[in-house]
Amino acid sequence: MAVSSYQSQDADLDVGRLFSALWRDKWIIVIGALAITAIVTLLLLMATPQYRGDARVLIDAGESVFTRPDRDPLADQTRLDQEAIASQVQIITSTDLLLQVADQLDLASREEFNADANLSAFRRGLILIGLAADPSERSQDQQVLTAIRERLSVYPVENSRVIVIGFRSSDPELAARVPNTLAEAYVALESRAQLQNTGAAADYLEREIADLQQEVRAAEAAVADYRAENGLLLGENNAVLATQQLAELSTELSRVRAERSATEARVRSVEAALENGVSVDTLPDVIASPVIARLTEQRANLQAELADLSTTLLPGHPRMQALQSQIEGLGAQIRAQARNVLAGLRNEAGIARDREAELGADLNTLKAASADANDSEVELRALEREAASKRALLETYLVRFREAQSRDQGEYAPAKARLISSATVPIEPSFPRMVPLIGATFFASLLFMIVVTLMRELFSGRALVPAANAPAVSDAVSAAPAIGEPVAPAATRLTADDETEQVSRAAPAAAPARAEGPANDNFSVSAVADKLIRRGAGRALIVAPPGGTAAPNVVGIARRLDEKGLRTIVLDLSGTGYAGGLMDADPAEPGITDLLAAQASYSEVIFGDSRSGAHVMPSGGADPERALAGIERLPIILDGLASAYDIVVVDCGVTDAAGLARLASHDSEIVLSVDPESGDAAVEAAQDLADGGYDDVLIVLGEDDASPDPDTPVDLRKAG
Numbered sequence: 209m210a211v212s213s214y215q216s217q218d219a220d221l222d223v224g225r226l227f228s229a230l231w232r233d234k235w236i237i238v239i240g241a242l243a244i245t246a247i248v249t250l251l252l253l254m255a256t257p258q259y260r261g262d263a264r265v266l267i268d269a270g271e272s273v274f275t276r277p278d279r280d281p282l283a284d285q286t287r288l289d290q291e292a293i294a295s296q297v298q299i300i301t302s303t304d305l306l307l308q309v310a311d312q313l314d315l316a317s318r319e320e321f322n323a324d325a326n327l328s329a330f331r332r333g334l335i336l337i338g339l340a341a342d343p344s345e346r347s348q349d350q351q352v353l354t355a356i357r358e359r360l361s362v363y364p365v366e367n368s369r370v371i372v373i374g375f376r377s378s379d380p381e382l383a384a385r386v387p388n389t390l391a392e393a394y395v396a397l398e399s400r401a402q403l404q405n406t407g408a409a410a411d412y413l414e415r416e417i418a419d420l421q422q423e424v425r426a427a428e429a430a431v432a433d434y435r436a437e438n439g440l441l442l443g444e445n446n447a448v449l450a451t452q453q454l455a456e457l458s459t460e461l462s463r464v465r466a467e468r469s470a471t472e473a474r475v476r477s478v479e480a481a482l483e484n485g486v487s488v489d490t491l492p493d494v495i496a497s498p499v500i501a502r503l504t505e506q507r508a509n510l511q512a513e514l515a516d517l518s519t520t521l522l523p524g525h526p527r528m529q530a531l532q533s534q535i536e537g538l539g540a541q542i543r544a545q546a547r548n549v550l551a552g553l554r555n556e557a558g559i560a561r562d563r564e565a566e567l568g569a570d571l572n573t574l575k576a577a578s579a580d581a582n583d584s585e586v587e588l589r590a591l592e593r594e595a596a597s598k599r600a601l602l603e604t605y606l607v608r609f610r611e612a613q614s615r616d617q618g619e620y621a622p623a624k625a626r627l628i629s630s631a632t633v634p635i636e637p638s639f640p641r642m643v644p645l646i647g648a649t650f651f652a653s654l655l656f657m658i659v660v661t662l663m664r665e666l667f668s669g670r671a672l673v674p675a676a677n678a679p680a681v682s683d684a685v686s687a688a689p690a691i692g693e694p695v696a697p698a699a700t701r702l703t704a705d706d707e708t709e710q711v712s713r714a715a716p717a718a719a720p721a722r723a724e725g726p727a728n729d730n731f732s733v734s735a736v737a738d739k740l741i742r743r744g745a746g747r748a749l750i751v752a753p754p755g756g757t758a759a760p761n762v763v764g765i766a767r768r769l770d771e772k773g774l775r776t777i778v779l780d781l782s783g784t785g786y787a788g789g790l791m792d793a794d795p796a797e798p799g800i801t802d803l804l805a806a807q808a809s810y811s812e813v814i815f816g817d818s819r820s821g822a823h824v825m826p827s828g829g830a831d832p833e834r835a836l837a838g839i840e841r842l843p844i845i846l847d848g849l850a851s852a853y854d855i856v857v858v859d860c861g862v863t864d865a866a867g868l869a870r871l872a873s874h875d876s877e878i879v880l881s882v883d884p885e886s887g888d889a890a891v892e893a894a895q896d897l898a899d900g901g902y903d904d905v906l907i908v909l910g911e912d913d914a915s916p917d918p919d920t921p922v923d924l925r926k927a928g
Contacts, residue, residue: 229665230658237657244653245646252640259380260638261631263387265394267296267369267624293364296625297371300362300394303353309390310352313382320378321355360386370628376638384631391627398625413609420602427595434588454574461567468560475557478550482543500545507538733761736879736908737768746850746875748857749868750908752782753893758881759786761908762859763817765879766791770822774854777814777823779846781871782861788826792818799828801835803845810848823853842870850875864893865900879906 230237299305315321361374375386514531521528740748748765752758762778769776780787785795793799793815802808807830814823828835849856850873858871868878878897882890897905 226662226665229661233661237654237661240657241650241654244656245650248649248653249642249646252642252645255640256378257637258376258378258639259383259634260374260376261380261384261387261634262629263373263391263627263631264365264629265300265371265373265391265625266628267293267371268626290364293369293371297362297364299397300371300373300390301357301360305390305393305397306353306356306360307349309386309393310349310356312389312393313385315356316348316352318379318382320382321352356386360390373631375631380634384633387631388627391630395625395627402624410609413605417602417605417609420598420605424595424598424602427591427598431588431591431595434591438588454571457567457571457574461564461571464560464563464567468557468564471553471557471560475550475553478546478553482546482550500542500549503538503542503545507535507542510535510538731907731909733764733908734768736761736906737765737772739906740765740769740855740877740879741772741774743877744875745877746855747846747871747873748855748877748879749860749871750858750879750881751860751868751893751897752862752881753886753889754862755889756862756881756883756886757784757786758782758859758861758879759784759790761879761881762787762857763790765908766822766824766857767817767820769855769857770817770820775852776855776857777825777849777853778817779825779849779856779858780827782859783827784861785827787859788815788824791815791822791824793824793826795826796829797826798830799826800845801828801830801832803828804836804838804841805830805834806838807834825849839870846871846873864896865902868897868900868902877906878902878904879908881908883909 359376364371373387373391375383377383510531517528750758750762766776766778778787779800798808798813803813813825816823846856880894
């Protein structure tokens with residue numbers, strides 16, 4: 209015999225029984241699913257078909273490159289984020305825009321948008337008892353608006369600037385007209401908003417321009433007055449006159465100084481030539497004199513004539529001497545004329561020095577005047593900057609005013625949205641989609657019926673078995689059965705000779721109970737078993753009086769319950785092993801004491817009855833002290849057996865009311881097993897049970913005996 213550790217689980221699922229239940233109820237499941245599907249199909253056929261139309265609007269700049277203001281080309285481009293797109297969705301679903309579409313399409317005249325006409329009987333009942341609002345208390349516009357919002361769906365397409373406007377209606381034409389009309393109204397609203405903004409901007413600019421013109425005029429007048437008051441007259445290149453004169457005079461002074469220096473250099477060159485006796489006809493200033501030029505020419509002619517005569521005449525010839533004398537005279541005249549040129553140059557240098565001195569004095573005067581003008585120009589530039597800024601602002605406003613005025617007068621205001629896809633009249637309804645809905649309904653109803661079947665099987669307890677370790681099978685047992693599975697009788701695990709011996713040994717003990725039945729069948733084994741069934745007992749605790757035994761009645765009641773179709777197990781807690789022996793359980797096999805001592809698993813301690821389908825858990829052969837150490841597990845074991853069996857019949861042996869406290873539960877029935885030899889012991893046992901609080905106790909008689917009516921509860925306290 210294998211030994212396994214104690215398992216703490218109460219119960220496990222019997223998957224095989226679950227699948228068996230599904231196969232057993234397969235036609236119920238299929239018929240139920242088909243019935244639900246038929247009901248849903250009927251409801252879908254009765255439902256009013258709904259059609260849906262979608263229009264798409266693109267949020268984008270509608271400005272043309274030819275009409276865009278001549279500024280930054282990217283300044284007026286639409287840059288919309290997700291929040292801006294969501295804001296446009298709110299504009300489309302605004303109350304004013306929806307009411308405008310409702311008036312344009314006259315939706316109030318349609319029954320579909322009349323809340324009073326669409327009230328169901330159920331909703332009318334809710335309105336009468338005050339659980340729902342009466343739509344007649346709202347205005348017609350509110351009713352139409354509510355109906356539109358229920359049928360309208362507006363949402364942006366992800367990762368795009370496209371907004372979808374969807375509408376459903378029982379009229380396919382209306383399902384297309386509403387989103388198209390709403391999209392057109394939205395685009396027109398955006399265009400009007402742009403036009404209103406342009407007109408408002410033109411009015412604002414016109415007022416600002418009138419004020420700026422006055423301010424610019426005043427600023428420019430202040431600049432002119434300040435110039436006149438401070439003598440800041442303008443010359444060429446918009447420069448102050450004093451500053452311009454200072455520059456011109458400085459230029460003139462530099463020129464005069466340069467001329468003076470040049471004249472003095474010419475004087476020095478002529479003086480040096482005259483003093484050194486150098487020929488003066490090589491000096492530029494001397495050569496430039498016309499007199500000296502004629503004298504030089506005459507001297508050259510005489511020198512040429514002298515040269516011609518020197519070929520025929522001697523130097524002492526009078527003609528030669530006369531010519532030589534004329535040449536010398538012309539040289540003296542040239543030198544005299546050179547001195548005159550020198551005197552002229554000296555006069556010219558003196559004039560230049562005087563001019564330089566005069567210009568220097570004038571320059572100093574203009575420097576002082578220019579310094580004063582610079583101080584005044586600081587304030588003048590401030591006035592000019594203010595006038596220039598106002599003038600620039602005025603010019604900007606004038607340009608924008610002309611642009612806004614031209615757009616306003618021409619009523620040109622491109623909207624920031626445009627209709628890119630109009631809704632078409634739908635051909636097929638969007639609801640109900642018969643084939644998908646019927647298929648989904650059949651699948652869901654089939655799943656629902658399967659779940660109901662499984663839950664019914666679970667709640668009934670038939671699919672639960674006590675948890676156990678993996679079964680350990682001895683050499684003599686090929687497979688240990690689990691709770692809830694068919695258990696082969698113990699006799700089938702023995703040889704034929706052993707079976708004959710077991711039956712012959714058990715027969716004498718059971719013979720008295722079978723041979724002598726009770727005189728009144730109301731307290732017979734069958735009557736008590738029927739009472740347990742009527743009372744819905746989940747646990748039958750059978751007690752024997754002192755000196756007696758309840759085993760024959762325990763086995764008889766268990767077999768009777770099994771005949772009634774209840775899954776029954778006998779738990780032998782008497783310590784004698786008599787009940788297990790009557791059900792052909794081998795005394796050497798493990799039992800409840802081994803399970804309490806954690807020396808065996810459930811599958812090793814449950815055996816089948818040789819004469820019925822009931823099961824038995826014998827006493828076992830574990831050490832009593834170890835079994836008592838695990839007595840706290842006994843309620844857990846009983847609960848586990850109760851979850852796997854319809855009723856647990858417990859042979860409590862000879863015990864008192866205090867001993868039943870650990871075994872009793874809310875669905876327990878106490879049965880006192882009485883036989884003719886019990887006598888006063890049976891009365892004392894009944895009195896003890898009554899004193900312990902167990903008043904309604906069933907009595908089973910092992911032999912014929914007169915007894916009261918079985919339907920009348922027995923008061924054991926009176927029985928004493």
